[in-house]
Amino acid sequence: MALDNGKDNGKAIQALERRRRHQPQLAAVPAVVSGASSVVVLAASAPAPCQNGSNPTGNSCVRKEEVDPKLMLEHMKYVNFTTKNGAKVVFDENGDSGAQYDLVNWQMKEGSVCREPCPPGTRKAVNKNKPLCCFDCFECPEGTISNQSDSPDCLVCPPELWSNEKRNKCVLKPTEYLSHKEIMGALLTALGTIGVFLSLLVSTIFFTHKETPIVKANNSELSFLLLFSLKLCFLCSLTFIGRPSQWSCMLRHTAFSITFVLCITCVLGKTIVVLMAFRATLPNSNMMRWFGPAQQRITVLMFTLIQVVICILWLTINPPFPNMNMQYYKDKIILECAVGSAVGFWAVLGYIGILALLCFILAFLARKLPDSFNEAKLITFSMLIFCAVWISFIPAYVSSPGKFTVAVEIFAILASSFGLLLCIFAPKCYIIIFRPEQNSKKNVVVKIPSRTL
Numbered sequence: 278m279a280l281d282n283g284k285d286n287g288k289a290i291q292a293l294e295r296r297r298r299h300q301p302q303l304a305a306v307p308a309v310v311s312g313a314s315s316v317v318v319l320a321a322s323a324p325a326p327c328q329n330g331s332n333p334t335g336n337s338c339v340r341k342e343e344v345d346p347k348l349m350l351e352h353m354k355y356v357n358f359t360t361k362n363g364a365k366v367v368f369d370e371n372g373d374s375g376a377q378y379d380l381v382n383w384q385m386k387e388g389s390v391c392r393e394p395c396p397p398g399t400r401k402a403v404n405k406n407k408p409l410c411c412f413d414c415f416e417c418p419e420g421t422i423s424n425q426s427d428s429p430d431c432l433v434c435p436p437e438l439w440s441n442e443k444r445n446k447c448v449l450k451p452t453e454y455l456s457h458k459e460i461m462g463a464l465l466t467a468l469g470t471i472g473v474f475l476s477l478l479v480s481t482i483f484f485t486h487k488e489t490p491i492v493k494a495n496n497s498e499l500s501f502l503l504l505f506s507l508k509l510c511f512l513c514s515l516t517f518i519g520r521p522s523q524w525s526c527m528l529r530h531t532a533f534s535i536t537f538v539l540c541i542t543c544v545l546g547k548t549i550v551v552l553m554a555f556r557a558t559l560p561n562s563n564m565m566r567w568f569g570p571a572q573q574r575i576t577v578l579m580f581t582l583i584q585v586v587i588c589i590l591w592l593t594i595n596p597p598f599p600n601m602n603m604q605y606y607k608d609k610i611i612l613e614c615a616v617g618s619a620v621g622f623w624a625v626l627g628y629i630g631i632l633a634l635l636c637f638i639l640a641f642l643a644r645k646l647p648d649s650f651n652e653a654k655l656i657t658f659s660m661l662i663f664c665a666v667w668i669s670f671i672p673a674y675v676s677s678p679g680k681f682t683v684a685v686e687i688f689a690i691l692a693s694s695f696g697l698l699l700c701i702f703a704p705k706c707y708i709i710i711f712r713p714e715q716n717s718k719k720n721v722v723v724k725i726p727s728r729t730l
Contacts, residue, residue, distance in 0.1 A: 394426045398444035401427045417444040420607060437601070439608050450603075454612040455518050455680040455687075462518050465687045472511035472694055479702045480504045486709050491716045494652075496550050499573060503543035503701070509536040510694040514687045526597040526614035531588045533690060534625035538584040540697065541629060541663075542577045544656055545636040549576075551643045551653045584628055591621030602679075611679040630667065636660050652701070659700035663693045 357367045368374050395401045395414035400423055402413045417423055417431035422440045424432075434440055434447035441448050455462045483492050483500060492500070513536055516529040550573065595618035602611035616622035637660035643653035670689040677685045708715050 395428065396426060397422075397424050397428070399423060399428070400431050401429055422447055436603055437610065451609045452601075452612050453606075453609050453679055454520055455683045456520075457518055461680075461684055465684065465691070466515060466518055468691050469511050469514045469687075472514075472691060472698070473508055475698060476504055476508040476511060479698065479706060480508075482706050482709060483702075486716075489709065489716050491705055491708055496547065496570065496573060498570060499543050499546050499550070499577075500702075502577065503540060503547070503697075506536055506540040506543060507694055507698050510540055510690060514690045514694075517683050517687050517690075521599040521612050521614045523599060526599055527592060529614065530597050530616070530622070530625070531592065534588055534629065535581065535584055537629050537690075537693075538632065539577070539581050540694075541632040541636060542580040544660065544697065544701070545580070545632060545639070546573045546576055548636055548639045548643065548653060548656050549573075551656075552639060580632065584625065587621070587624050587628060591618055591625070594618055595621065597622075605678050613679070613682070626667075630664075633660060633663055633667070637664060655701050655704060659697045662696035662700065666692045666696065 355368075359365050366374070392411065392414075395412070399414040399416050402415055404411055404413055417440065420440055421431035421433050422444050423430070424445050431444075437450060438447040439450045440446070455465075457463060457466055480501065483497070483504070486492050487497060509532070513529065513532040516525060516532060519525065597614050597617045600613050600615035602613055605611055637657065640653050640656040640660055666689050670685065673685045674682060674689075
């Protein structure tokens with residue numbers, strides 16, 4: 278119903294509002310208290326209007342001075358107004374008001390919390406089943422940090438950095454490469470040094486006995502060149518150990534490929550000399566004229582120059598370079614030499630493999646030639662070891678991680694070099710030092726009956 282004495286009603290409501298402002302305890306539920314108080318005041322100060330001598334209840338009109346509590350309750354059923362806050366106050370025929378609820382956010386006093394703030398190194402996560410002041414703290418995952426209290430998120434470290442143990446700071450990742458200071462690097466360095474020493478020892482033995490039949494047999498010049506190339510093979514293995522740099526990456530691969538081709542070419546020349554020498558003993562044969570010392574030098578130079586050209590193209594187009602590998606391990610950086618051009622890398626290895634296979638086939642064919650000291654047998658066995666090492670090297674090289682890749686490559690170089698050195702030269706050194714009576718032309722060269730190859 279409408280209120281005729283709106284001016285009085287407004288004053289009553291304003292009085293209530295002033296009272297509520299001076300009494301803060303009423304501020305917690307403003308809508309409920311304000312609405313209820315307004316109804317009482319309105320019912321008391323503005324009884325239902327009279328029309329034709331009676332009010333809506335059917336009773337006779339009552340003056341303000343004659344208000345009775347029961348009659349005031351009767352009048353409250355007909356109250357209908359809207360508060361300043363927009364809440365509608367109305368009652369049904371039974372005197373019941375519509376259900377209204379106020380959502381109150383009760384703030385706890387300062388210092389009263391469920392737990393302490395999340396420290397740096399953790400992130401804050403709200404628990405939906407608990408009040409806002411209660412939350413969970415989770416440690417930042419590896420590779421992420423938080424450097425503030427109550428941080429809602431963890432920050433990801435840059436690729437070259439990693440989180441510390443407390444997860445509150447990004448630090449430089451440790452680097453890994455094959456070093457001389459670690460056990461594996463020191464062991465491989467020692468093996469390479471021993472190989473150089475043994476090559477020098479054999480060279481010294483051969484040089485001091487260069488006029489003996491066993492040294493002069495099968496071209497002593499190729500023997501000394503082979504020993505020189507073996508020294509280089511052992512030395513080039515040492516370039517793979519240590520922190521990679523631009524020059525070391527280019528040197529280690531090119532030096533290895535060229536020295537190994539020189540080594541295999543010398544063995545190939547010695548194998549051809551064995552075959553040609555046997556053919557020369559046949560009647561009416563002048564094969565040695567076509568493969569004398571000059572032709573042997575040209576053969577070694579030609580096959581080595583081919584590898585030099587491949588290496589020059591490799592270094593010109595896309596050379597090896599130092600690389601920081603951050604993909605294999607999350608918490609450390611692998612310092613390695615990337616091959617640059619994969620075609621160039623496998624080309625130099627393929628060329629070495631072709632020469633080794635050719636040398637093995639020729640030595641295998643000459644292994645049963647009649648001779649009291651047939652060097653082809655020794656070459657066959659040495660090339661068998663060489664091929665076995667490098668065939669097993671390929672899958673091991675591809676599957677090995679980090680510094681173990683370099684270790685596998687060094688092991689292949691050392692194993693094949695030791696195989697050539699021991700298989701070809703150890704038997705000769707044994708005869709020179711411990712069986713000097715067998716170091717004679719009679720025992721080294723035997724007349725071969727007339728037959729065809």
